[in-house]
Amino acid sequence: MKKVLERVVKWLLTASGFVTSLVILLIIAFLFAEGAGLFRERVIEEGYVLALHPDNPVREMTAAEIKAVFDEDITSWTALGGPDVPIETFRLEDADKYFTEEQLGAQYENAGALISELIGSRPGMIGFIPESMAVDGAELNFIEDNSISPAEVFAGTEWFPTATPAPLFGMLPLLAGTLWVSFFAILFALPFGISIAVYMAEVASPRVRGFLKPVIELLNGIPSVVYGFFGLIVIVPILQQVFGLPVGESGLAGSIVLAIMALPTIVSVAEDAMRNCPTTLREASLALGATQWQTIYRVVIPSSMSGIASGVVLGIGRAVGETMAVLMVTGNAAVIPTSILEPLRTIPATIAAELGEAPAGGAHYQSLFLLGVILFFITFIINLTVEYISARNRAKNR
Amino acid sequence: MQALRERATFAVAKAKRPPQDDHMNRKKPLITIFIALCIYGQGCAQRIKGSDTLLPLTQELAEKYVGKNPSEEVIVTGGGTGVGIASLMENTTDIAMASRRMKFGEKMKFAEAGVESKEVIVAYDALAVVVNPENPVDSLTREQLEGIFRGKITNWKEVGGTDGKIIVYSRETSSGTYEFFKESVLENKNYMASILSMPATGAIIQSVRQTKGAIGYIGLAYLNPYVKALAVSYDGGEHYAMPSVENAADGSYPIVRPLYYYYDAGKEEAAAPFVTYALSAEGQETVLGQGFIPVDFEK
Numbered sequence: 113m114k115k116v117l118e119r120v121v122k123w124l125l126t127a128s129g130f131v132t133s134l135v136i137l138l139i140i141a142f143l144f145a146e147g148a149g150l151f152r153e154r155v156i157e158e159g160y161v162l163a164l165h166p167d168n169p170v171r172e173m174t175a176a177e178i179k180a181v182f183d184e185d186i187t188s189w190t191a192l193g194g195p196d197v198p199i200e201t202f203r204l205e206d207a208d209k210y211f212t213e214e215q216l217g218a219q220y221e222n223a224g225a226l227i228s229e230l231i232g233s234r235p236g237m238i239g240f241i242p243e244s245m246a247v248d249g250a251e252l253n254f255i256e257d258n259s260i261s262p263a264e265v266f267a268g269t270e271w272f273p274t275a276t277p278a279p280l281f282g283m284l285p286l287l288a289g290t291l292w293v294s295f296f297a298i299l300f301a302l303p304f305g306i307s308i309a310v311y312m313a314e315v316a317s318p319r320v321r322g323f324l325k326p327v328i329e330l331l332n333g334i335p336s337v338v339y340g341f342f343g344l345i346v347i348v349p350i351l352q353q354v355f356g357l358p359v360g361e362s363g364l365a366g367s368i369v370l371a372i373m374a375l376p377t378i379v380s381v382a383e384d385a386m387r388n389c390p391t392t393l394r395e396a397s398l399a400l401g402a403t404q405w406q407t408i409y410r411v412v413i414p415s416s417m418s419g420i421a422s423g424v425v426l427g428i429g430r431a432v433g434e435t436m437a438v439l440m441v442t443g444n445a446a447v448i449p450t451s452i453l454e455p456l457r458t459i460p461a462t463i464a465a466e467l468g469e470a471p472a473g474g475a476h477y478q479s480l481f482l483l484g485v486i487l488f489f490i491t492f493i494i495n496l497t498v499e500y501i502s503a504r505n506r507a508k509n510r
Numbered sequence: 511m512q513a514l515r516e517r518a519t520f521a522v523a524k525a526k527r528p529p530q531d532d533h534m535n536r537k538k539p540l541i542t543i544f545i546a547l548c549i550y551g552q553g554c555a556q557r558i559k560g561s562d563t564l565l566p567l568t569q570e571l572a573e574k575y576v577g578k579n580p581s582e583e584v585i586v587t588g589g590g591t592g593v594g595i596a597s598l599m600e601n602t603t604d605i606a607m608a609s610r611r612m613k614f615g616e617k618m619k620f621a622e623a624g625v626e627s628k629e630v631i632v633a634y635d636a637l638a639v640v641v642n643p644e645n646p647v648d649s650l651t652r653e654q655l656e657g658i659f660r661g662k663i664t665n666w667k668e669v670g671g672t673d674g675k676i677i678v679y680s681r682e683t684s685s686g687t688y689e690f691f692k693e694s695v696l697e698n699k700n701y702m703a704s705i706l707s708m709p710a711t712g713a714i715i716q717s718v719r720q721t722k723g724a725i726g727y728i729g730l731a732y733l734n735p736y737v738k739a740l741a742v743s744y745d746g747g748e749h750y751a752m753p754s755v756e757n758a759a760d761g762s763y764p765i766v767r768p769l770y771y772y773y774d775a776g777k778e779e780a781a782a783p784f785v786t787y788a789l790s791a792e793g794q795e796t797v798l799g800q801g802f803i804p805v806d807f808e809k
Contacts, residue, residue: 183660183699203698220618242618274683275700285703344713349720356721358675362707440713443706444682455706465682465709475580 385419
């Protein structure tokens with residue numbers, strides 16, 4: 113009877129291990145599958161075409177050029193290798209400006225023919241119209257609709273996921289923003305975190321520790337949106353005054369909030385690791401005549417290095433993946449930051465702010481999953497690095 | 511109150527499909543009872559779906575309407591204007607709420623499906639452009655606003671203010687307010703890349719309040735003394751108007767969008783009682799209470 117029970121428990125444990133791993137792998141596979149779909153999407157919105165006058169020789173336009181044309185930043189076809197005629201843009205919403213309701217017909221049966229004719233008669237016009245409307249007017253030329261290229265995505269510097277006719281998915285500003293803000297967050301959190309951990313593990317009396325530890329762990333229980341609001345109302349105005357900034361929402365505000373949020377994780381894990389340092393090691397060090405301070409930094413810290421490192425990784429993990437607090441204080445401007453005092457936009461904040469409204473299965477949706485893949489790789493690389501460092505340390509200590 | 515509205519919108523927007531649908535499919539006997547009730551009782555449940563901007567208003571209207579007509583049943587769900595209009599075409603809703611006019615493409619689809627839709631304006635919603643109260647600038651034209659939000663004008667000096675960088679705040683791309691402002695003020699062009707996008711109207715107010723060179727846009731109902739509203743001109747500076755319920759109602763304030771109900775003209779009898787209630791004096795009082803502009807304000 114006992115043996116059967118043992119076997120069942122053993123089987124259950126194995127099964128749960130396998131199921132968990134499988135689920136994790138499936139989630140990653142899902143993330144990759146959705147993200148990779150972006151490169152199969154077309155540059156121009158689905159179901160639409162960009163139609164030109166038949167004499168216009170321009171055939172290829174990048175997404176950035178299409179945006180510039182429709183924003184009226186490029187106003188002549190010469191800039192795109194075409195004839196010297198000014199560009200006129202036409203969107204379906206402009207139909208009312210050119211035609212009356214009567215002309216279009218009660219069921220809009222004449223719309224396709226009228227619009228095709230209009231574009232066919234204006235040498236400088238570029239029309240953003242549904243594919244179905246352009247078919248009956250055969251006398252038109254079209255911009256070739258290539259699929260979105262990885263170079264435009266990974267090296268692109270403009271993030272306009274909802275721009276029409278051609279959205280821009282340049283992820284460089286978001287990647288730079290995430291790395292920048294996390295780097296500074298860790299820079300602030302690390303010295304504070306380690307010193308608090310050393311103080312609590314080695315210096316503080318049991319009574320002080322008994323008070324401090326729950327207080328610091330309390331920080332972990334505060335919802336991140338509260339940190340965000342605190343940051344927006346307190347930290348942002350302070351930074352604005354101290355540095356004389358035109359705008360307080362900046363990478364620095366984000367890093368400070370993230371540092372505060374990462375602190376409890378770093379402190380509690382590092383402190384546990386130090387307290388688990390064998391008493392024999394400590395006593396041996398003291399017996400050899402080392403002072404308490406020498407014992408701490410020559411014996412205790414090196415021997416608990418792997419624990420401290422994992423605390424730091426968990427802290428970084430929290431900083432890299434944090435959404436709400438960052439969303440509220442960094443200003444979310446999708447530009448590549450040149451200093452920490454500028455507004456920036458992070459990957460998690462982008463996913464959180466945009467996923468809810470992105471049409472499922474569309475290019476915008478898939479681009480957000482691709483951002484998730486990038487985030488996954490960032491954390492993965494950090495994990496591997498720390499694994500490597502702590503493995504080397506362990507080998508040295510032996 | 512306003513914060514609550516946004517919260518509710520968000521929560522309901524997540525539940526895109528009304529749970530009743532699956533529920534009914536699984537329990538066939540219930541359907542029979544339901545249909546029987548519909549036949550014997552006065553009204554079948556009226557389904558209203560669409561814009562999240564209109565959702566809290568319609569919910570309150572529906573509550574009051576049902577309170578007056580206990581035999582009626584109204585189910586209101588969000589999901590966005592696009593979802594509402596698509597469901598009207600598929601006949602999965604009786605009334606579609608829309609925070610914009612039906613698009614040309616959507617009209618085409620209705621025409622293809624042979625459905626004739628009727629359009630009713632239930633209320634108006636105005637957007638106010640706000641700056642820090644210390645800013646001496648009082649008014650801007652649409653062209654100036656376009657320049658500012660597209661990053662062509664970067665210093666307050668260029669629009670008659672004191673020397674200082676213009677800090678431009680916008681809403682996130684998912685917001686209907688973002689789209690409407692882009693359509694109306696930027697004439698469908700894109701905002702500049704370095705615009706600061708905030709997750710909520712409350713955050714915009716907070717930021718504009720504490721940043722000297724800030725400019726942003728918020729719904730009329732959110733205006734408060736901590737931020738200064740600007741007078742806006744759409745005719746190149748000849749006539750400026752301050753954002754207010756009065757100016758929005760008489761048409762002198764330009765950044766106003768109508769909010770619509772759409773219903774199938776062939777099934778007018780089903781939709782008419784609720785729409786009539788929404789347009790009645792009592793219904794329009796609710797509109798005003800929710801911070802929107804009533805349809806017949808001047809009367």
